[in-house]
Amino acid sequence: MRDLNIQPLSNADLEWADAVFVGGMRVQMPSMHEVIARAKKMGRRTVVGGPAPSTAPEEFDNADVVFQGEAEGRIDALVSAIESQGQQRVSDSDNRPDVSLAPVPRYDLLELRHYASMSIQYSRGCPFHCEFCDVIELFGQVPRVKSSQQLMAELAALHDIGYRGTIFFVDDNFIGNRRMVKQFLPELTQWQRERGYPFELYTEASVNLAGDESLVAAMVEAGFSSVFLGIESPSADALREAGKKQNLKMDLGEVVDRLTRVGLEVMGGFIVGFDSDTAEVFEAQRTFLSRTPIPLAMVGMLTALPGTQLSRRLEREGRLRTQSTGDQFGRPNFEPSMNERTLLNGYANLMRDLYTADSYYDRCEAYLDRATAPLGRRRIEVRDLLTVLRTSLKVGLIGSGRKRYWRLLVRAFRRTPRFVPWAIVKGIMGEHMIQYTLRDVLPRLERAIEDLTDRTPSPANLAIAPDPLTAH
Template structure:
């Protein structure tokens, strides 16, 4: 009987790249499949039965885990929370957990609950694990600096997923990048010598994907697809021939370095092969910051001209930008906004600089005693930097919020879309055959877009944009609608990011206010402690605090509420300190009257009234919000009961 392996891919939190708001519209569950796990699955010996659960697509059930002999989990840093929950559940059910991927590779020393770490590239380390496991002597850690020949990498196990759950499918051609960016962990994991698959091998993977029935966007996930230009120029004709034979079933996009703009032949070959989009790591238009981060390949290029050359060839440019470099000037935020506006790049992903583990930057900052903590991996949502930047943190975060607010303001976003359309040559929206299925899909997204955006707060700007798009390039209208939907996603995510941060700032303000008030009580600067005490229930539940907090909390989109959990927990802790200080102060001041039975009865009665009011009002809190304060009210009850018992005991002793 075959042993069973369950593969788990953790949930990716809401982010710009998650495309959550688009997924709902197009009826999909996730943007991309877990290509790494599908490749690992193909390396598992045939005498194992393999299942895969992608938590972005379906929930993990205990029965899935119970049925397995081994559980494999792979994760990126941004998936850490979901990864830890999955590991904890597997451990509670007594299962052996094997972990790999980017997050375990960089942080395995700090991860609990995993039995075996298989890190690095699986073509090298996974066979060693299975050899030891089947011999009954598996080690805790399997690691190797050896870089496998990509020609040994198998065709991914696409049979383990339902392609209809994803907007885009993925393949990999190469690993490694020839450049030396200080902040990048890719060169640490995969090296600086790009390793590639043979053209025939890659075509076989295209065949395998085609046989699943999938048609649509295809993402070649390489971090720098053109890292080895000579070899990629031997691949592209094979892809082009394959696409032409099948009437271009795939619209391909990938990631590349800026030097793509200087190679006309390469761009022409990519277009002939069906590429329509490329992601560029521009990072910043500030030359000093590029040089400091060891991204000299961008410092020697006129970036705006390079972007426009690529666009005019027929490749839409999406790009990544970073704020927080040591040499960023005070006006870097305005510089970034202006550059993005002039670039005609609709999808401009701006994030705060993050010190990733096992990077040159991390090691430098560590030597400078500037590392604060490990990163969450979410450089667009997490404003709590994991290192000390040269720029004032508040200025940096404020400037970042300004940038994302400006670039994803609908008028600015639609303006970049129109600039792109003017630059793109005719006929570059779609190279394949127009099928009834495609027409229905375009009609569907247009109707959804119209329903969501025409009646939104920016509805007039949206309708004006569509009219301008029709006037500029009628053939691009489906593309214009698709970009509008992306803009809606970016706009909603940006609003959510800023609202969550504003909420956190509001909670922090309350927390500091409570701390100051507790200090005044501790120092005896509040004379009427009884009056202050008996307004405590109002402070906890009425306008000043919790009811108002709940209203603001409920206004946050559900997907962003998790981001403020820590702040709410800290607020609860601050309330506990406040209550403790107040009750201790009351005890000291009431001590001379502890032997007066009438005074003790009055105090007991008043406390009883407070507790009853708290219980009644507590019922009106929403369930998801109430959970943050369950412990607080129990703490208040327990401390008050203890104090009353002490008073009553003293009084009885005197009598």
């Protein structure tokens, strides 16, 4: 197994194989195509699967076998397609498999030192119906959960190979099936308690989480310290248009405040570029974020992913320009209703403002002032400590927000020393976001704005992909 996010692919990796399996998201398509081409050149049979080919199989005609959808219970069909001659497509039957058929992942194949976090999945599917979402197209609207024993076996597998640290529960919506998750959380708490809380957990959920106090308390008790919420927009019109009804039922600032106060840090996903958005939306997003304690705000431009209700509507309206390519910081892949220059400029300015050192650290301080102190249950490993110290010295000595970083550390220490590790991590993440915005995001958006003089967008400047994390 090779994870191309962290290591290159050598010919030796391909030579021994009977067949080469490639998986990925749309943003990774160029790399997926490159691997397929290399493997084919070496005479290997190629198989492609995962989110990108699941929603747009026709874009993988170069692979020998295109596998759509979830793999559990469908391995026989996959094997027979591999063994058959010529090009094969294993189509998604729309029968959602029982997730408890999933075997325990081979975490032992990973080189742990390359990862800051591990992934585990408890459920698939989400009961909501947001127009731009491809998660419900991929996994359906009836959340399916694993059994507690199965999840404990997965946690134990990570524990047994010596992993300690953060785990991302990569569910589409962790609280999609509230009844089941409420049964599962006490068992998770017990497992964590018996082992001295080896794992700090985070996940994704819909905003109605904040309305269920006992559920939030059970999550905190089990070791969850943050949650990604798809807040999307302070504009009620935009939320209505997106079919995001759950966000209209509660005051979104209040949602963040409540979760923060009880110990769940909110990472927020936001979207601009809905049809009902006007040029005022940028200021509205800025104001919302300046009042809300969300250090990590991920703002994306609306994108029509293949297979979504949004892309079907835009196609009907004759506004779909092309399939999204994978780059988030370019021109939208559909004719926006706002003037495109206003949209791109407004988005670029919003990103610039959100990730100046001052506004980032203001949000961190707002969080610190409201948050419940972390329980500090997890033992800090020497390896973690060295990495954190080395990096934090860099942030504190040459980082662009170094003064604010030290100020945050002192403020954290005064509230309680248990906040200090949090402040160090926020400093490291902040420096990354600030530099990434300056060096990557803004130049790409500027190129897209320059491209507006052309009538047809150049493929390199077309945006795709809602923020990963905007899928809520």
